[in-house]
Amino acid sequence: MxxxxxxxxxxxxxxxxxxxxxxxxxxxxxxxxxxxxxxxxxxxxxxxxxxxxxxxxxxxxLAEGVELHPPKYPWSHNGLLSALDAASVRRGYQVYKQVCAACHSMEYLCYRNLVGSIMTEEEAKKDAEEVMVEDGPDEEGNMFKRPGKLSDKFPAPYANEEAARFANGGSLPPDLSYIVPARHGGEDYVFALLTGYCEAPGGIALRDGLYYNPYFPGGAIGMAPALYNEVIEYEDGTPATASQCAKDVCIFLRWASEPEHDIRKQMGLKAVMIFSFMLAISYYLKRHKWSVLKSRKIAFKK
The missing domain is CATH 1.10.287 (Helix Hairpins)
Incomplete structure (x- = not known):
């Protein structure tokens, strides 16, 4: 050149x-x-x-030729008036609790958020009481352990960031509270990542502790494949295949990042109906009221 x-x-x-x-x-x-x-x-x-x-x-x-972009999946909640699948959200919470919570935190979600959307108040209280939360100080100035309450946040798997990195070979597991809107592609990317593990192609060497996933930037990811067939047993009897678990946990993560998803769409529908009615009234006022004032001729006498 x-x-x-x-x-x-x-x-x-x-x-x-x-x-x-x-x-x-x-x-x-x-x-x-x-x-x-x-x-x-x-x-x-x-x-x-x-x-x-x-x-x-x-x-x-640039390594864009190595990284794959996730395909578009037909999620049931992507419609303009489509709601989240409540049963899938409940199953996704079960996948997170039994599989993902071992490494990933959700520090922006409380047990009270589960009430009404995923489970009843009694079920949420029982789920929270399974966790021992550090509280205090008491009258003597000592910290103590108590069963969890609805106002408590989901427990973190590690005490701090350094402990998380040490337990995962230097990789820091991200918090999953807003992971879906924080990643380009949303739940498409998360689903493709969870189900996209494969053998590294020829010419690509991975160091110990890393796995190959073409949907992850760079291809080398520190998270081992977490989902496989029958990794858990669903409470409702749904076959727990790897793809089913990935789908359910993606829908749960979408709900976790936007608990008001269904309410927002309901409010949008109500707003469209109200504004349509107001538009009809405005058109009537313009044609039959304002047009008279607009065409009125004012004559000034000398």
Whole structure:
């Protein structure tokens, strides 16, 4: 590219009387308006050339050819008026509780959020009481353990970030409270990631503790495959295949990041109905009331 720019610049600087380029021609003078134009043209050509060289050098560094984009899946809640599958959300919470909670936290979700959407108040209380929460201080100034309550948040699997990294070979398991809207592709990406583990292709070497997943940026991921057939047993008897578990936990994570999902769509439908009614009233007022005032002629007497 540099050679092409150099040849072009030399040819541009050579001018003959006949209008054709020749190596014996005289150099162009940079005095006057024409000289300024030539200087601007040279600076522009050099800038374009530098940008082209930079882009050519940066292209091999990008790893976009290795990373796969997740396909679009027909989620039942993607419709304009479609609600989340409550049974799938409940099963997804079971997958998170028995599989994902061992490494991933959900620090922005409380047990009270489960009431009404996933389980009854009694079931949520019973689920919270299975966790011992540190509380205090008491009258003597000591911390103590107590059973969880509805107001408590989901327990974190590790005491701090350093402990989480040490237990996972230096990788930090992300918090799953808002993982679906935080990733490009949403639940499509999470589902593809959970079900996309495979053997690394030839020429790609992975260090110990890493696994190959083409949907993860770079391909090397520190999380081992967590879902496989019959990894858990669903309470409602649904076959717990790997794809079914991945689907349910994705819907649960969508609900966790947006518990008001169904209410928001209901409010949107009500708003459309109300504004449609107001639009009809506004049209009537414009045609039968405002039109009279608009066409009225005011005459001023001398």
């Amino acid at each position: 540099a050679a092409i720019i150099g040849r072009t610049s030399r040819q541009a600087l050579l001018v003959t009387k006949s209008g054709t380029f020749s190596p014996k021609a005289n150099f162009v003078s940079f005095k006057g308006k024409n000289g300024k134009k030539w200087v601007v043209a040279m600076v522009g050509a050099a800038t374009v050339g530098a940008v082209g060289v930079g882009a050519a050098l940066a292209t091999p560094v």
